[in-house]
Amino acid sequence: MRIILVEDEPDLGAAIKRTLHQEAYVVDWAQDGDEAWGYLESQWTEYSLGILDWLLPGVSGLELCKRLRKRNNSMPVLMLTAKDRMEDKVAGLDAGADDYLVKPFGMAELLARLRALQRRSPQIQSQQLHFGNFTLDYGTRTLGFQDAAGQPQVISLTNKEFQLLEYFIRHPNQIVTRDQLLNQLWELGAEPASNVVAAQMRLLRRKLQEKGYDQLIETVYGLGYRFNPTER
Numbered sequence: 001m002r003i004i005l006v007e008d009e010p011d012l013g014a015a016i017k018r019t020l021h022q023e024a025y026v027v028d029w030a031q032d033g034d035e036a037w038g039y040l041e042s043q044w045t046e047y048s049l050g051i052l053d054w055l056l057p058g059v060s061g062l063e064l065c066k067r068l069r070k071r072n073n074s075m076p077v078l079m080l081t082a083k084d085r086m087e088d089k090v091a092g093l094d095a096g097a098d099d100y101l102v103k104p105f106g107m108a109e110l111l112a113r114l115r116a117l118q119r120r121s122p123q124i125q126s127q128q129l130h131f132g133n134f135t136l137d138y139g140t141r142t143l144g145f146q147d148a149a150g151q152p153q154v155i156s157l158t159n160k161e162f163q164l165l166e167y168f169i170r171h172p173n174q175i176v177t178r179d180q181l182l183n184q185l186w187e188l189g190a191e192p193a194s195n196v197v198a199a200q201m202r203l204l205r206r207k208l209q210e211k212g213y214d215q216l217i218e219t220v221y222g223l224g225y226r227f228n229p230t231e232r
């Protein structure tokens with residue numbers, strides 16, 4: 001799941017990003033409102049959630065939220081702010097924010113609020129993604145399924161493997177290119193090595209192959225990969 005984080009305080013932004021990484025979110029962190037709007041315009045449909053600080057250099061978080069809603073973007077938005085007066089909360093919610101977190105806050109509370117937003121969002125599956133015989137579980141970061149004998153099996157996934165599989169499940173039977181995966185699952189400005197996608201894909205496919213799923217994700221020569229939910 002990809003999140004845009006807009007926070008101009010370096011220490012807080014870094015701490016939030018670190019926390020979200022541990023939860024397997026992909027995070028693009030913008031440190032001012034104009035940079036954030038650039039991300040939002042170029043990656044328009046790809047963010048599942050936004051965490052917007054209210055007071056920012058350049059465009060404010062409140063204004064970002066208004067612009068999103070004006071363009072009918074319904075991405076769930078959590079506003080962060082030191083303001084705690086009632087009228088400010090009302091202004092934030094009127095601008096289209098879904099929830100409101102007053103600084104200072106603990107990371108456990110931030111994560112709980114994000115989970116709550118995910119549960120309420122029709123765009124986002126809550127705790128599990130189901131496809132065919134499989135269940136991808138966000139809580140345990142595992143892929144569960146029944147084997148040929150009807151016995152439950154579980155594959156533990158790293159964060160990146162989990163993100164890859166989630167992306168494939170959301171794009172079944174389509175050719176997915178390496179560039180697409182790099183753009184969606186690696187963060188902007190991270191400049192990963194060009195073979196990083198292939199390397200991660202090898203690891204993921206090896207785990208699937210060990211359980212007998214050789215063709216679940218097939219290589220489409222010269223193009224990329226295709227997820228075939230019905231193939232063994």
Ligand code: CA
Nearest residue numbers: 008053055056
């Ligand atoms: Ca701020």
